Amino acid sequence: MARYELLNNVAHKDLRVATGFGPAFGDDVGMLPAFPSEFAELQREYPIFLRRDAGTGPWQSVVLLGFEQRENLFLQGGRWNASYLPGAAAKGPFLIGFQEQRIDGELKLEPVMHVDLEHPRVNFTAGERVFLPQGGNTPYLEHVADVLRGIRDGSDFGADMFRVLDELGLIHPVNLDVQLDDRHRVTVNGLHGIDRERLAGLSGADLLGLNRAGYLEGVYLMLASLHNMRRLMAEKQRRLRAEDVAPLSNAG
Numbered sequence: 001m002a003r004y005e006l007l008n009n010v011a012h013k014d015l016r017v018a019t020g021f022g023p024a025f026g027d028d029v030g031m032l033p034a035f036p037s038e039f040a041e042l043q044r045e046y047p048i049f050l051r052r053d054a055g056t057g058p059w060q061s062v063v064l065l066g067f068e069q070r071e072n073l074f075l076q077g078g079r080w081n082a083s084y085l086p087g088a089a090a091k092g093p094f095l096i097g098f099q100e101q102r103i104d105g106e107l108k109l110e111p112v113m114h115v116d117l118e119h120p121r122v123n124f125t126a127g128e129r130v131f132l133p134q135g136g137n138t139p140y141l142e143h144v145a146d147v148l149r150g151i152r153d154g155s156d157f158g159a160d161m162f163r164v165l166d167e168l169g170l171i172h173p174v175n176l177d178v179q180l181d182d183r184h185r186v187t188v189n190g191l192h193g194i195d196r197e198r199l200a201g202l203s204g205a206d207l208l209g210l211n212r213a214g215y216l217e218g219v220y221l222m223l224a225s226l227h228n229m230r231r232l233m234a235e236k237q238r239r240l241r242a243e244d245v246a247p248l249s250n251a252g
Contacts, residue, residue, distance in 0.1 A: 004095070004114040009135040016127040017092050017140070022081045025120050028075065030066040030188075032088040035154025036161060036218045041084040043225035045234065048192040050162060050171055050222075058194075059162035059171065065233065067178070067186035073235045087147045087154075093119030096148045097118065111152065113145065127143070159214045168206060169198050170219070180237050194222050 005011070006133040021027050031049075034042055038120040039061075042048055046063035053060075063086055065072040074081050080089070080117065098109040115122065115130075128140040137145070165171050172195040176188040202210075 001118060002116045002207050003118045004097070004116050006097070006099070007094070007113045007115045007130075009131045013131050013135070014124045015115065015130040016026075016123055016125065017130060018121045018123060018127040019092075019140075021075055022078055023075075027080070027089065028070045028072050029150060030069050030071050031062045031064050034061045034063045034086060034088070035151055036061065036158045037150045037154030038084075038087055039218050039221040041226075042086060043081045043221045043228075045228060045231070046086070046225060047228045048222045049174060049193055051190050051192060058159060059166060060161070061158055062191075064188070064191070064229075066232070067188055067236060073232055073239070087151050090147045091144060091151065093117075093122050094144050094148060096152050113148065119126065157214070158247040161213070161218060164210070164213065164215060165194070165219070170195050170202075172198070178231065178233060179230075180240060184240055186236070193226070194219055196223065199231050 018025065024135055031051075034046075035050055039048065042063055046059055047063070050059050050061055052058060065074055067073075095114050095116070096111045097114045099112045100107050101110045102108075103110070121127070130141050132138055153212050162171070169191050174191045174193045176191055177185070178187075179185050207216065210219065
């Protein structure tokens with residue numbers, strides 16, 4: 001169970017964060033939240049979809065990592081086999097919260113960083129240091145702070161963007177039912193994507209509105225990301241073949 005504390009360089013002066021990858025760190029997940037602020041990077045390697053909890057909540061963009069709930073096809077030998085790590089993974093045990101602070105005589109909610117002390121990456125012996133010996137932030141913590149700012153900005157931007165896309169009828173269900181080989185078929189439910197035909201049929205005024213709001217680029221990046229499904233399918237097929245060969249090798 002998560003136990004968040006406001007991060008500070010006194011109580012957490014010796015805090016370290018393990019930066020390897022694997023199921024022990026909770027990386028064995030089939031999808032992760034994604035944010036429009038990172039779509040340009042994500043679309044090069046991951047398929048981007050939309051989903052919402054219980055089918056009624058707000059839309060959330062996600063990257064697909066595998067075809068099963070606990071399957072991450074980017075994990076390989078303790079590495080994350082991609083040149084860009086999604087922000088939801090890169091942030092590690094940290095998140096942004098808000099705290100009342102008096103600024104120029106006025107109470108304002110200011111973003112502050114919290115750390116989950118129960119997170120499997122958190123320890124006090126090995127990994128990336130969070131604070132320098134004299135109390136300053138390490139480059140690692142500065143990087144995490146940048147990631148969290150991107151998540152915060154992207155989350156706010158995405159909420160408005162996806163609401164507008166929904167109002168324009170651009171979001172439609174995606175039937176992800178893939179026949180991998182003669183014996184293996186995979187299905188992922190609850191995913192949605194951009195309706196190409198509906199997008200092509202939008203009026204000039206609607207397209208102009210999407211472009212001026214900064215949403216149109218994200219729409220095309222989501223569509224472009226779908227070519228990465230071939231990469232996921234190929235990796236899944238490779239692993240299935242390896243599983244088939246393993247019993248024969250053991251029998252020999």
